Amino acid sequence: MESSLEFSSSLSSVSSLLTRCRTFKVLVIGDSGVGKTCLTHRLCAGEFPSRPDATIGVDFRERLLDVDGEKIKLQLWDTAGQERFRKSMVQHYYRNVHAVLFIYDVTCPASFTGLAAWLEECRQNSLGQEIPRFLVGNKSDLRDPSRTGSQVNQEQAMSFAKSHGMMFFETSAKKPPKKCTKGRRGDGEALYQQDKVEDVVTAVAAKLKRQKKPSVTNTLTYSGSFKIGNKIKPEKDLWNCC
Numbered sequence: 001m002e003s004s005l006e007f008s009s010s011l012s013s014v015s016s017l018l019t020r021c022r023t024f025k026v027l028v029i030g031d032s033g034v035g036k037t038c039l040t041h042r043l044c045a046g047e048f049p050s051r052p053d054a055t056i057g058v059d060f061r062e063r064l065l066d067v068d069g070e071k072i073k074l075q076l077w078d079t080a081g082q083e084r085f086r087k088s089m090v091q092h093y094y095r096n097v098h099a100v101l102f103i104y105d106v107t108c109p110a111s112f113t114g115l116a117a118w119l120e121e122c123r124q125n126s127l128g129q130e131i132p133r134f135l136v137g138n139k140s141d142l143r144d145p146s147r148t149g150s151q152v153n154q155e156q157a158m159s160f161a162k163s164h165g166m167m168f169f170e171t172s173a174k175k176p177p178k179k180c181t182k183g184r185r186g187d188g189e190a191l192y193q194q195d196k197v198e199d200v201v202t203a204v205a206a207k208l209k210r211q212k213k214p215s216v217t218n219t220l221t222y223s224g225s226f227k228i229g230n231k232i233k234p235e236k237d238l239w240n241c242c
């Protein structure tokens, strides 16, 4: 009797360990230096990395969220901004993508005009219009009110986002602006401070939760990277549970 109880309790702990959740691949693209690595790090680890290296190939980071009682796992593909570090890997980036984050630096207008090239890359890799797209202006902590001419203005970015069917955010991976939010905390509804980087993942997860055909895996997390020269494993092997 005792052993059957033990057996059923260990079965239930195994099953809770393997709680299934829906997993989505989110591609992060934008010019080199706009802060893709720092942003994905902030989104997944909740902190700003002290000395990020230029990404070579792609780095993977994951974030597990609870959206209205459902577990949603975002697999963020932090891709290299430099052409020489992307090369032959580009087609792998776009395979089975569920959402794309376009990042630019608000203090670097060239990174904003450069978005046209990233849109073109999406087109060349047959990214469908049904794939949700998000525009994120990063490094808002460096905005200088006396230098408006040499920065990307928010109205301009908003109108770009609108014309391309994107949801728009401006934030900072280094010092995310805070805003007061109402939501469930502990026993009930409460007001709390949520930073605007958190808004990005929340919006992506909420949008993807409504998607019809996502992949399903367990909640084990994975992170790692592929450099040029590595063979990319089929995603089936990468993401399914072991």
Ligand SMILES: Nc1nc2c(ncn2[C@@H]2O[C@H](COP(=O)(O)OP(=O)(O)OP(=O)(O)O)[C@@H](O)[C@H]2O)c(=O)[nH]1
Pocket (backbone or CB within 6 Å): 030, 031, 032, 033, 034, 035, 036, 037, 038, 039, 052, 053, 054, 055, 056, 079, 080, 081, 082, 138, 139, 140, 141, 142, 171, 172, 173, 174, 175
């Ligand atoms: N002040 C400030 N600096 C930032 C912010 N985000 C990133 N940086 C800095 O910008 C530089 C580039 O950041 P990365 O995250 O490596 O940029 P990336 O887009 O991943 O660059 P690639 O890997 O070359 O594509 C680093 O020196 C960061 O410290 C931010 O929000 N504010």
